[in-house]
Amino acid sequence: MRRTNKKSRTIFIFTFLALPVIHLLVFSYIPILSNVYLSFTKYSGVGIPEFIGLRNYERLLTDPQYISMFKNCLWYMIVAIPQLIFAFFLAVFINGKFRGLNFFKGVLIIPYLLNGVIISTIFIIFFNNSGTFNSLLKLIGLEGQQWLQNLRLVNPAIASISIWRYYGFNFVMFLGGLQTIPSELFEAAAMDGCKKLQEIRYISIPSITHILFINILLSISGSIQVFEIPYIMMNGSNGTVTPVIQIQQSAFSDNRVGFAAALSIMVFVIVVIVVSIQRVFDKRGELT
């Protein structure tokens, strides 16, 4: 009786785990391991990969064409700063009960729900030469710029779209964090005659530094994986190529699968470092 029970238990565990685990191995682990191997080879996608050692990595780290695409990622990290500040204050102001709360929440979450194609179209209209931004600048007497053609402006311009697109995500995370602060804390502060600004400074900010830190790391790991906006809006032209656009280009248009693998591994390593920092910090946060 116990034996059959044990057996049926094992069969049950196996049937419930088999397919999800196979999926995981076939579509995540085998590909990333194959990529490690292929990154040391010259491989066109057919035939036999030819071992070339570190040559792919050498090219990536020395060729100015490829270094510039990592520089492009820096713009996406820089715009994360105003993005996080904006999202933070939004969360602080919205946390509470007041007239119009749901209206504001509803409007402010819109950008986060839109997809890359929709956002790209909106911002093509926004940054075009006779587009929204230039028209607004003209209204206040400033001169418009060729935002998408000027090679010095195009990257900061399209990177800044991330602010509009992703602040909603940070906002929801901050709001979630603020709502876990016990209301007694605020009440006690109010008893002691604490001003609202002091309350933000001494209660709200310290309570969510943990979430702030996670958001910073997510922004960094996100900026190394930027793809949609520069790809859809610019197709990588005017020097807007990012590592992920380059992976796609090398692997699927140029048949340089080995090179694409090396670049994939570089992105992978950067993400591993960033996520590890977050995990270590997470554990420490749990202990205190």
Next chain:
Amino acid sequence: MNKETKTYKVLRYVFLIAACIFVIIPLIPLVFMAFKTGAEYSSTSVLTPPKYWLNLYNFAYAIKVGKLGKALMNTAIILGISISIQIMFTTMVSYVLHRFEFTGKKLIFSLFMMTMFIPIVTTQTIVFQIIYRMGLVNKMLSVILLYSGVGIVGIYVILNLLATIPKELDESALMDGASYYRIFRSIIFPLLKPGCTTLLIINGIGLYNDFYIPNLYLRKDVQTFTVALYKFFGNTATPFEIVAAAILLGIIPIGIVFLFLQKHIFYGLAGAVKS
């Protein structure tokens, strides 16, 4: 007790209204454009409202030429199937990991957890070859298959919920002679519904908006809504006011879902964040 001074209240409204303007300004010209005629589009500023708000020609044209109806249908099929599988697998894996002790449990849990280190964009060079060899490129099944994996966020959401369901419930059912499958199906799964709603919302929004995977695997006739919009947008022969109309149509499904699920969306997103 009234700690919110008048200045603070005013400050809050000023800030929030400014934020709303920041959100809405880029959207306004899109709405204007969608109702303009071709001649009107080229002769007026993007900030000028259309002459006739009832000019629906652009929308009709976009639906007909962009085959948007068919694409929306494809998206619905792909999302319906893959999210069902995803929810089923996520609850199954979480249940086994939460309720049973067995060799290799830790390993399997870490395998799922470590996927957060592997961005999807770093594996597609090889995944594409796998899908290609399976003969699935340009078939909906490719995207469904890739979307059907179990994510670690989902596992955490369900694990949190399982922790609130007493183990005695399983044990007494087992005493009564119910099989493990039956316990899962008839007792546990119905209790996991709130978690499934959360998964449905976060994955639904994520997959509806996904561009990378369908753009890579569905390159011909079968297209998802996002890719159909992209093809439309990328075709320079398409007049831009028509693109604007198509994009506005693309926002509508999101808007409808949002109106009905606003509370759930905030709860779902925040719930996923907290776990």
